[in-house]
Amino acid sequence: xxxxxxxxxxxxxxxxxxxxxxxxxxxxxxxxxxxxxxxxxxxxxxxxxxxxxxxxxxxxxxxxxxxxxxxxxxxxxxxxxxxxxxxxxxxxxxxxxxxxxxxxxxxxxxxxxxxxxxxxxxxxxxxxxxxxxxxxxxxxxxxxxxxxxxxxxxxxxxxxxxxxxxxxxxxxxxxxxxxxxxxxxxxxxxxxxxxxxxxxxxxxxxxxxxxxxxxxxxxxxxxxxxxxxxxxxxxxxxxxxxxxxxxxxxxxxxxxxxxxxxxxxxxxxxxxxxxxxxxxxxxxxxxxxxxxxxxxxxxxxxxxxxxxxxxxxxxxxxxxxxxxxxxxxxxxxxxxxxxxxxxxxxxxxxxxxxxxxxxxxxxxxxxxxxxxxxxxxxxxxxxxxxxxxxxxxxxxxxxxxxxxxxxxxxxxxxxxxxxxxxxxxxxxxxxxxxxxxxxxxxxxxxxxxxxx
Numbered sequence: 511x512x513x514x515x516x517x518x519x520x521x522x523x524x525x526x527x528x529x530x531x532x533x534x535x536x537x538x539x540x541x542x543x544x545x546x547x548x549x550x551x552x553x554x555x556x557x558x559x560x561x562x563x564x565x566x567x568x569x570x571x572x573x574x575x576x577x578x579x580x581x582x583x584x585x586x587x588x589x590x591x592x593x594x595x596x597x598x599x600x601x602x603x604x605x606x607x608x609x610x611x612x613x614x615x616x617x618x619x620x621x622x623x624x625x626x627x628x629x630x631x632x633x634x635x636x637x638x639x640x641x642x643x644x645x646x647x648x649x650x651x652x653x654x655x656x657x658x659x660x661x662x663x664x665x666x667x668x669x670x671x672x673x674x675x676x677x678x679x680x681x682x683x684x685x686x687x688x689x690x691x692x693x694x695x696x697x698x699x700x701x702x703x704x705x706x707x708x709x710x711x712x713x714x715x716x717x718x719x720x721x722x723x724x725x726x727x728x729x730x731x732x733x734x735x736x737x738x739x740x741x742x743x744x745x746x747x748x749x750x751x752x753x754x755x756x757x758x759x760x761x762x763x764x765x766x767x768x769x770x771x772x773x774x775x776x777x778x779x780x781x782x783x784x785x786x787x788x789x790x791x792x793x794x795x796x797x798x799x800x801x802x803x804x805x806x807x808x809x810x811x812x813x814x815x816x817x818x819x820x821x822x823x824x825x826x827x828x829x830x831x832x833x834x835x836x837x838x839x840x841x842x843x844x845x846x847x848x849x850x851x852x853x854x855x856x857x858x859x860x861x862x863x864x865x866x867x868x869x870x871x872x873x874x875x876x877x878x879x880x881x882x883x884x885x886x887x888x889x890x891x892x893x894x895x896x897x898x899x900x901x902x903x904x905x906x907x908x909x910x911x912x913x914x915x916x917x918x919x920x921x922x923x924x925x926x927x928x929x930x931x932x933x934x935x936x937x938x939x940x941x942x943x944x945x946x947x948x949x950x951x952x953x954x955x956x957x958x959x960x961x962x
Contacts (some may be wrong), residue, residue, distance in 0.1 A: 519818035520673055520812055521595055524825045533808025533832070533864025535675040539666070540798065542682040546689055546718070550711045552791050553693045555858040557644075559709060559744040560637075562859055563782035564644030565708055566634040566789020570770035572652045575620055575779045579660045582613045583667040584894055585755045590671035591811045595818025603737035605670045610736070613664040614931035617657035625653045635771070636778045642648065644708045651712035655719075662719045665726035666823040671673030671811055672735055683727045685718040692717060746801060758903035765907055772914050776921055777931055780867075784928045787867030791932075793877060794872060798843050801881040802836050806891030813895030822956045829950070833884055840883035844876045845938075867928055886944045898955035901946065909942045917920060 520528055547569075555562050586609050593602035624631075632645040652659070666678045695703055696710030706713065729738045777784045809832045816824040855868030889929060890900055913934050920930025949955070 511763055514879055519813045521821055521824070526831050528811050529828045529831060529871075530810065531720045532673065532675050532812055533805045535679045536670060536808040537801055537804035539675070540800035540807070542686045544678070545686050546715055547684075547796060548793050549690055549693055550715065550821050551789065551858055553697055554708060554711055556642075557697070558640075559592075559786055560640040560862045561644040561863055562789065563637055563786040564632075564641035564646075564769060565648050565711070566786050566792075567637055567641065567774045567778070568632055568645035568649040569789065569792075570648055570767045570774060571624075571631060572767075574702060574764045574767035574771070575624065576659065576663070576767075577652065577767055578615075578616065578620060578760050579663045580760035580763055581590045582609050582660070583615055583862075584661050584759050585609060585751065586667040586671055589751075589897075591814030592818035594672055598666060600737070602672065602740065604669075604733055605658070607736050607738040609662065609664055609668070611738075611957070613660045614657055617660035617758075621654055621656045623649065624656075628653055631771070635774050635785070638782055641782050646680075648708040648712050648748045651709050651716065658720050658723060661723045662726070665723060665730065667807075668730060668735060669726060670807055671814065673811060673815070675808060675811075677729060678726075681722050684725075685722045688721060689714050689718040696891055700941050703809050719721050731803060732843055734867060736872075755897055755899055758899040758901070759890070762902040762907045762910070766910050768914050771912055773931060773934075776914075776917050779922065780928045781863065783861055783864040784867045786859065786861075787855070787864050787871055787928070790855055790864070790868045790929075791871035791875060794847055794854055795875065797885065798840050798876075798883060801839065801843070802886040804891055805832055806887050806889075806894070809887060809891035810895035813892050814897075817896060817956070824959030825892070825896070825956065829887070832887050832891060836883045836887050837880055840880045844879050847858070847872055847876050870929055871932050874929065875939075876937040877935040882939040885939070885943040885946050888950050892950070893946075894954050896955045897905055897958040901949055905945050906942050909938050909945070913938050938951055 520532060522528075551562065552567070554565050586606065590602045590609075591606050593599075593605060628649050629646050629911075631647060632642055635642070635645070637645065666681075669675075669678055692714035693711055695699060696706050696707070697716050698710070699705030729737075774785055774788065777788055809828060812828045813825040816822070816828070851869045853864060853870040854872070855865045858868075859865075883904075889906065893899060893901065916938070917931045917934040920926050920934055921928065922930075924930060926933070
């Protein structure tokens with residue numbers, strides 16, 4: 511018997527207050543997740559511009575692997591939240607337990623497939639020898655521990671789907687501090703530890719993730735939110751349904767990151783400083799991304815539970831409110847970054863060439879960030895909570911794939927250099943957002959069944 515805890519009623523009460531109580535902790539959680547990346551890049555920048563470029567060139571492959579975690583976590587967001595809205599706590603626990611088994615299998619398969627080819631993948635980017643070696647060392651560590659990364663994503667997705675968005679913030683806050691301490695110790699070999707450089711940054715992140723996994727596991731077993739017992743009857747989410755719900759977002763997320771891997775190859779034509787600047791630009795941009803994604807995760811639970819309770823009107827009202835909030839806050843963050851662009855880039859590394867590329871990235875890409883934030887709230891929030899994931903594959907992916915030829919055309923063929931690549935990113939962000947806003951105006955996303 512699990513320990514009973516008090517959670518807010520997501521299917522009743524004022525929509526705005528309920529959504530904010532649910533989403534604000536998840537926003538803080540995702541900003542902390544962004545902090546993991548920013549801390550790593552800050553310390554890696556102290557190693558030198560080549561090391562910064564190496565990790566920037568490899569991190570897109572890390573994100574591609576992370577994207578595949580949606581094969582399971584999307585089913586968790588849609589299925590477990592709907593079980594909770596239906597009042598089926600036993601079914602929610604059983605589906606959560608099954609999801610973790612699938613998580614371990616998918617993570618292990620990815621490690622077996624990707625780890626042996628890491629050196630070839632990084633060599634393809636075409637960076638300097640120092641940057642290439644730094645990228646390989648970072649990616650090898652992150653790849654071999656894919657199971658830990660996937661487990662952390664699945665465990666915190668279960669907790670959020672059940673409606674507890676505050677405890678994950680405490681877990682991430684504590685492990686974020688742990689990462690801040692471990693990164694310089696392992697990278698620079700402080701005290702009795704050997705100097706591991708970029709490997710040290712990766713190990714610090716993995717150790718922090720492992721601590722988070724243990725903490726989440728203990729909490730959910732204590733509450734009875736995980737069950738590995740065989741449950742007979744309707745409502746169990748089979749593996750094929752996890753995959754059918756998750757593959758559009760998973761493959762789109764993976765391809766989104768792999769596309770950046772190819773774009774990094776085009777960017778490398780303009781030097782390691784251009785690749786490093788793109789990595790810094792992404793870190794600065796990631797604050798807006800993780801804020802929007804945090805709101806989207808809270809909205810996903812809100813939409814899933816309200817659809818499970820037969821309240822589509824609340825799902826619609828919550829989505830409209832989330833879109834207004836994210837638009838205003840993203841606009842403010844965009845203005846702040848553009849006003850302080852040189853200072854922000856120089857915080858990571860003050861190489862003049864790198865700063866120039868990084869400032870240009872912010873000036874060109876950040877104005878499109880408001881539209882990107884709307885896209886995230888719809889794609890990862892309302893649509894994921896409803897189980898309406900196919901547009902991620904049929905709409906978002908083709909637009910994102912177009913970045914490769916368009917980036918080459920503008921940067922190389924037209925001679926605009928790295929600025930042409932930054933413009934490609936901004937234009938495709940805006941186009942994707944407009945297409946998803948058009949889909950939102952239809953009601954197809956409110957009619958999806960999780961288990962037929």
